[in-house]
Amino acid sequence: MFKKGIELVIEIKNLNKTFKNHGKEVFALKDLNLKIESKDFVCLLGPSGCGKTTLLRLIGGLEKGDNGEILEDGKLVTEPSNERGFVFQQYSLFPWLTVLDNVIFGLSLGKSSKEENIRRAKTYLKSVGLKNTENLYPHELSGGMKQRVAIVRSLVNKPKTLLMDEPFSALDIQNRHNLQDELVRIWQKTERTIIFVTHDVDEAVFLSDHIVLMGKNHGHIKEIYNNKLPRPRNKNSKEFLAIQNHITELLEG
Numbered sequence: 001m002f003k004k005g006i007e008l009v010i011e012i013k014n015l016n017k018t019f020k021n022h023g024k025e026v027f028a029l030k031d032l033n034l035k036i037e038s039k040d041f042v043c044l045l046g047p048s049g050c051g052k053t054t055l056l057r058l059i060g061g062l063e064k065g066d067n068g069e070i071l072e073d074g075k076l077v078t079e080p081s082n083e084r085g086f087v088f089q090q091y092s093l094f095p096w097l098t099v100l101d102n103v104i105f106g107l108s109l110g111k112s113s114k115e116e117n118i119r120r121a122k123t124y125l126k127s128v129g130l131k132n133t134e135n136l137y138p139h140e141l142s143g144g145m146k147q148r149v150a151i152v153r154s155l156v157n158k159p160k161t162l163l164m165d166e167p168f169s170a171l172d173i174q175n176r177h178n179l180q181d182e183l184v185r186i187w188q189k190t191e192r193t194i195i196f197v198t199h200d201v202d203e204a205v206f207l208s209d210h211i212v213l214m215g216k217n218h219g220h221i222k223e224i225y226n227n228k229l230p231r232p233r234n235k236n237s238k239e240f241l242a243i244q245n246h247i248t249e250l251l252e253g
């Protein structure tokens with residue numbers, strides 16, 4: 001995945017992670033090696049239990065591997081950092097805070113003034129069509145709106161890397177497609193690196209530059225598919241469907 005002269009943001013070397021399940025040691029990740037370039041959109045794709053979430057949490061510094069290492073810009077990842085923003089599958093908003101307060105929550109600990117934080121939060125909310133929701137509480141929002149707020153909350157911190165764990169899987173198909181479109185737009189505009197977990201082939205083909213196919217046994221990488229399909233992508237095009245079929249075959253093979 002690494003081309004000469006291109007900035008590398010994440011490098012994973014010989015990473016292993018085991019868990020004890022009922023006294024038995026199971027490999028969630030085994031001898032995993034991966035290089036991710038700056039500003040790439042990378043999807044981690046694979047069946048349930050193949051280690052996608054574990055890998056994302058380790059990249060985010062939320063958990064430690066047993067051995068091996070994860071480097072971010074050449075530095076060892078040992079803990080969470082503002083350079084890495086998370087969006088989880090479950091809408092992780094604070095129910096007692098308004099949309100605006102949810103978004104500026106993480107920012108209020110930073111250096112800029114409250115007015116500046118509010119201005120920035122409002123700009124981001126507007127850019128994802130949430131201009132009129134600033135004073136609403138999470139229970140007053142639809143699932144798609146909540147997930148938009150969660151994305152905005154991680155973006156306002158301007159992280160270099162956005163780590164997303166099946167963020168759209170709880171949404172209906174229409175909302176999911178809308179947010180996929182929006183995420184690509186945000187990614188193109190803000191030039192972040194995105195590492196996006198999904199088990200949906202269609203989603204991976206639509207979003208990514210590279211698809212990391214993971215196999216079920218001992219959380220390993222089966223193959224990396226470089227997705228050169230031009231953007232904007234049309235899910236009904238012949239080319240799209242051909243790649244989708246190819247990826248499905250690779251996953252099943």
Ligand SMILES: Nc1ncnc2c1ncn2[C@@H]1O[C@H](COP(=O)(O)OP(=O)(O)OP(=O)(O)O)[C@@H](O)[C@H]1O
Binds near residue numbers: 019027048050052
């Ligand atoms: N905290 C934990 N304790 C024990 N075992 C765990 C823990 N977290 C993950 N595992 C095990 O590690 C393996 C990988 O789990 P992980 O959650 O990373 O898979 P996943 O690919 O994200 O699956 P899904 O698509 O269902 O979310 C599984 O065998 C799981 O049982």
Ligand SMILES: [Mg+2]
Binds near residue numbers: 052053054
């Ligand atoms: Mg998972």
